[in-house]
Amino acid sequence: MTFGLVFEQLLNGLQFGVTLFLMAAGLTLVLGIMNFVNLAHGSLYMVGAYLALAAANWTGSYLAGVALGLAGTLLVGMLIEVIALRTLYARDHLDQVLATFGLILFFNELVAILWGRAALFASPPSWLSHHIDLFTGSRYPAYRAAIIVVGFFVAALLWYVVTRTRLGMLIRAGASNRTMVAALGVNIRLLYTLVFGFGAALAGLAGLMAGPIYNVQPGMGELVLIQVFVVVVIGGIGSVRGALVGAIIVGIVDTLGRAFLKPLMATVISAPAAESAGPALASMLIYLLMAAVLAFRPQGLFPARGG
Amino acid sequence: MAARKILPWLGAAIILALLPPFLLAIGQPFYLDLARRILILAIAAVSLNLILGYGGLVSFGHAAYLGIGAYAVGILGFYGVGNGWLHILAAVVASALVAAAIGAVSIRTSGIYFIMITLAFTQMLYYLGISVAEFGGDDGMRLKTRSLFPLVDLNDPVAFYYVALALVILSIFVTHRIVHSRFGMVLRAAKSNESRSRAIGFSPYPYRLAAFVISGAMCGLSGALYANHTNYITPNLMSWQQSGDLMFMVILGGMATASGPVLGAFALLLVEDLLSGWTQHWQVILGPLLILSVIFFRRGLAGIFYKADA
Numbered sequence: 001m002t003f004g005l006v007f008e009q010l011l012n013g014l015q016f017g018v019t020l021f022l023m024a025a026g027l028t029l030v031l032g033i034m035n036f037v038n039l040a041h042g043s044l045y046m047v048g049a050y051l052a053l054a055a056a057n058w059t060g061s062y063l064a065g066v067a068l069g070l071a072g073t074l075l076v077g078m079l080i081e082v083i084a085l086r087t088l089y090a091r092d093h094l095d096q097v098l099a100t101f102g103l104i105l106f107f108n109e110l111v112a113i114l115w116g117r118a119a120l121f122a123s124p125p126s127w128l129s130h131h132i133d134l135f136t137g138s139r140y141p142a143y144r145a146a147i148i149v150v151g152f153f154v155a156a157l158l159w160y161v162v163t164r165t166r167l168g169m170l171i172r173a174g175a176s177n178r179t180m181v182a183a184l185g186v187n188i189r190l191l192y193t194l195v196f197g198f199g200a201a202l203a204g205l206a207g208l209m210a211g212p213i214y215n216v217q218p219g220m221g222e223l224v225l226i227q228v229f230v231v232v233v234i235g236g237i238g239s240v241r242g243a244l245v246g247a248i249i250v251g252i253v254d255t256l257g258r259a260f261l262k263p264l265m266a267t268v269i270s271a272p273a274a275e276s277a278g279p280a281l282a283s284m285l286i287y288l289l290m291a292a293v294l295a296f297r298p299q300g301l302f303p304a305r306g307g
Numbered sequence: 308m309a310a311r312k313i314l315p316w317l318g319a320a321i322i323l324a325l326l327p328p329f330l331l332a333i334g335q336p337f338y339l340d341l342a343r344r345i346l347i348l349a350i351a352a353v354s355l356n357l358i359l360g361y362g363g364l365v366s367f368g369h370a371a372y373l374g375i376g377a378y379a380v381g382i383l384g385f386y387g388v389g390n391g392w393l394h395i396l397a398a399v400v401a402s403a404l405v406a407a408a409i410g411a412v413s414i415r416t417s418g419i420y421f422i423m424i425t426l427a428f429t430q431m432l433y434y435l436g437i438s439v440a441e442f443g444g445d446d447g448m449r450l451k452t453r454s455l456f457p458l459v460d461l462n463d464p465v466a467f468y469y470v471a472l473a474l475v476i477l478s479i480f481v482t483h484r485i486v487h488s489r490f491g492m493v494l495r496a497a498k499s500n501e502s503r504s505r506a507i508g509f510s511p512y513p514y515r516l517a518a519f520v521i522s523g524a525m526c527g528l529s530g531a532l533y534a535n536h537t538n539y540i541t542p543n544l545m546s547w548q549q550s551g552d553l554m555f556m557v558i559l560g561g562m563a564t565a566s567g568p569v570l571g572a573f574a575l576l577l578v579e580d581l582l583s584g585w586t587q588h589w590q591v592i593l594g595p596l597l598i599l600s601v602i603f604f605r606r607g608l609a610g611i612f613y614k615a616d617a
């Protein structure tokens with residue numbers, strides 16, 4: 001287990017972490033501001049991946065695929081908010097969970113009808129399919145490095161929008177007292193639709209960037225969604241900063257666990273026992289981490305103020 | 308008054324009891340299989356109703372106990388233990404222990420945290436099921452033998468059906484007794500007003516945890532039966548879709564009603580069967596139907612039969 005290998009896996013963890021962050025940011029904003037649980041957030045991730053893939057094949061340009069994928073997910077998100085989800089803001093979380101569960105079934109099957117059930121392969125653009133040299137002497141895929149850069153860029157942008165712009169001020173105001181904001185003459189319904197669509201586009205971005213790394217297939221969003229829940233619980237609901245820290249912790253712990261837990265355990269217990277216990281424990285690691293965080297801080301690491 | 312309440316139950320029990328001879332007479336044994344599956348999952352729905360309907364604990368991870376009950380039967384069978392009583396005991400005890408562990412952490416939280424945490428823990432068990440290759444891993448595992456009981460042979464579809472029916476009735480009865488006991492009163496009080504129940508001296512945590520454990524154990528029983536029903540266990544029993552299905556059974560039927568979960572199990576699984584016989588893309592229809600039912604059909608099926616009963 002050389003330093004170079006560990007460093008490479010750390011980068012992989014970071015790349016997985018920023019993907020989780022893009023999902024978690026949208027989910028936590030919608031939760032914190034509208035008090036709405038959106039299980040179908042994973043479906044938007046899937047929709048983003050499929051739309052970008054289809055658009056890239058159609059136009060022949062990766063960047064056009066990204067642009068159309070983002071615009072498409074934004075539109076799909078705003079559409080489902082206006083048609084179905086808007087009426088559920090006033091309901092309890094149970095109703096929201098159930099209705100968005102129905103949406104998941106719908107989207108997974110719709111995607112299967114349009115593109116089939118088999119996994120599709122997306123490839124990174126040719127200008128990102130090379131490797132870059134790391135200072136440790138090993139080489140790292142440029143595409144994964146680009147995801148990390150984009151992830152942190154979006155995080156910075158999000159921080160700027162939420163804390164430094166008028167739109168962000170309205171969003172924060174809407175989170176603390178929606179009636180008051182509406183009384184001051186702000187169109188709160190439009191604001192909610194925008195925030196929802198914005199969150200959807202972030203999920204779509206995560207999905208379309210993940211496409212070339214994992215398979216693009218129906219149901220791809222739910223696996224990520226549940227890990228994103230872990231991120232939001234660890235980070236604290238409604239907190240974008242918590243989402244960033246939680247996502248990077250979860251991404252790194254999960255990736256390092258899958259890579260190194262089995263060989264590490266083999267040095268302590270017998271190799272065949274490690275062979276079966278290693279992967280089992282690795283896949284449970286982030287949930288155990290969540291339980292540990294909850295035991296000490298039930299509100300997460302960075303609870304949002306005034307929520 | 309009492310007769311008016313007992314009569315519908317008696318009628319439903321008689322209809323369900325007459326179902327096997329009727330289905331065999333018209334030559335549709337497949338529907339006996341479906342009816343048995345519905346009854347077995349109805350037990351799980353009844354158990355979920357105890358914490359979701361009466362306790363207000365929105366557990367999005369109830370499929371965990373279904374899976375643990377099923378794996379208890381499968382693993383004991385794998386090591387050559389066929390005794391049905393041992394299977395049931397192991398299923399119930401294992402589910403209760405896991406429910407105690409999960410409940411102890413999750414019930415400290417509330418609201419949306421509780422939903423996400425119960426879901427996450429169940430997902431953890433799902434991944435555990437996938438990664439343990441000895442017991443089939445991702446592909447699942449065929450049971451070596453169905454649970455063996457004296458007098459009753461579960462290989463006989465009709466006998467198994469009556470076992471399932473008897474256990475559904477038992478689980479409804481047990482839930483009814485729990486809900487109307489002093490314990491159940493505290494549980495319901497904590498749901499309707501937590502701070503008031505604290506003020507009169509009841510801390511909800513131990514009551515909720517106990518209900519969570521009882522519910523998990525009952526669902527484990529359902530899982531043990533389900534393993535015998537399919538003769539096959541797979542991690543999919545613990546998938547989040549299965550948890551969602553169980554929640555929908557309770558909601559469609561009517562939360563916090565005695566008959567709701569059973570009505571909901573019949574409604575959901577019959578609609579699923581109908582749609583899936585019609586098109587392979589049935590979920591594209593079921594999804595919007597479920598959304599509409601959440602938005603417009605708020606009181607559930609039991610609400611049709613019992614007009615505002617407070």
